[in-house]
Amino acid sequence: MGKLRVDYLKDRDEAVEGVASGASLRSVMASFPTGVTVVAARSNGGEPIGLTVNSFTSVSLEPPLVLVCIGHGSNSHDAIIEAGGFAISVLSAAQEAVAIRFAKRPSESRFDDVDWGEAPSGHPVINGASAWLDCTIHEVIEAGDHSILLGLTHACGGGSDPALVFHQGVMTSTEG
Ligand SMILES: Cc1cc2nc3c(=O)[nH]c(=O)nc-3n(C[C@H](O)[C@H](O)[C@H](O)COP(=O)(O)O)c2cc1C
Secondary structure, three states, X not given: OHHHHXXXXXXXXXXXXXXXXXXXXXXXXXXXXXEOEEEEEEOOOOOEEEEEEOOOEEEEOOOOEEEEEEEOOOOHHHHHHHHOEEEXXXXXXXXXXXXXXXXXXXXXXXXXXXXXXXXXXOOEEEOOOOEEEEEEEEEEEEEOOEEEEEEEEEEEEEOOOOEEEEEOOEEEEOOO
């Protein structure tokens, strides 16, 4: 058992001399199915801002922390941090068009003609989402070309609607 462990570490040390390319990491991560969310905030100027995010996960139950990773190149990056909080809408299976809109449309017109309401904090929630969380920013951790936003969850809710799933670059549903 001990020998196997030593061999494993030796292989690992050789493997970590280089780093994988961003392209190969992206390609491998595409095989990891995720849900799809819209992370949105009311900017300090009052306008709704938001983007499609699949780097969402729960972190801690006590206190209730979640995280999302926002790229430094994202137009919403600074505005969400300055807003001090955000709402997360977990998109339902019927909301693929919303996911595409919040990834591709110019930021200024993303909320046009979208049915949205407000979390208790006032941050935007997409109506018809299968779940939502209302967070204040607990901590921002710089990590490579993204910032990890740790969100302290103040309120959340959800239903039993099938969720949107992102896998191998394709959006499907938990219903199959
Ligand atoms: C399925 C999917 C998941 C995405 N996840 C993230 C993510 O976790 N973090 C991120 O910064 N961008 C993510 N993006 C890309 C942003 O949605 C996209 O770059 C968007 O245009 C950024 O908007 P902004 O520049 O107005 O902030 C994702 C896009 C798609 C389609």
